[in-house]
Amino acid sequence: MRAWLTVVAIALFGVSACSEEPPAPDHTIVQPGLPGEPNRTLSAEEAESALPDTEPNDEDVSYVRNMIIHHQQAVEMSALAPERAADERVRGLASRIHDVQGPEIGMMNRWLTGHDLPAVNPTEAHAHADMPGMATAEELAALTAARGPEFDRLFLELMIRHHEGAIEMARAVQVSGVDVRVQEMADDVIAEQADEIRRMREMQG
Incomplete structure (x- = not known):
């Protein structure tokens, strides 16, 4: 779980850090599926909402x-x-x-x-x-x-x-x-x- 969430987070931070151009509206991120299940594509908004809302310890x-x-x-x-x-x-x-x-x-x-x-x-x-x-x-x-x-x-x-x-x-x-x-x-x-x-x-x- 942590591995793909880290990939999502990196992608989200990278969108804002690597270009001064706003991200394309259809920008998607691939979420690896569970064993036997296909991958899913997520919008940036969906990916951001998928990140755990966990307070730092x-x-x-x-x-x-x-x-x-x-x-x-x-x-x-x-x-x-x-x-x-x-x-x-x-x-x-x-x-x-x-x-x-x-x-x-x-x-x-x-x-x-x-x-x-x-x-x-x-x-x-x-x-x-x-x-x-x-x-x-x-x-x-x-x-x-x-x-x-x-x-x-x-x-x-x-x-x-x-x-x-x-x-x-x-x-x-x-x-x-x-x-x-x-x-x-x-x-x-x-x-x-x-x-x-x-x-x-x-x-x-």
Whole structure:
């Protein structure tokens, strides 16, 4: 059930995100049938009404609030790279992390306010070093002081651990959360950050 609902949700979000043109009135979405039954085609309105009207649970809310803070530290670490990194690949990866995770913070805060919950101030990051993968204040100071190959080495080491922590958090909410949109967020974190971990390990090697 969750698999096809996630496909429906992705399709609904994609219609508004991928084009400035309004969706065609006859836009349809395929709903896989039960075993032995044919697939059904749903309009966007039917698909939206098929999504479960389930309030997010505490695990969903905690995940989003914590991931905002987790993302903010990655954004701050990445912002150091343009003036400190020696490897062009490290600068490119840092730029991508900065450009992707910054807007994701805004998206997650909009999810919170859309559920009548207070937004998170991302600058609270330094008070949450106990989350998986978070760099300590001492490690951040060392990264800030580093230059050239030493910066590259330390950045990759810390960011791989940081991404591994984000994936751990995402996998946990996949088990304990109930909100469809949060499940999509977790799926995206796992896919994007696993790929970046692979690329960073190649840079190390």
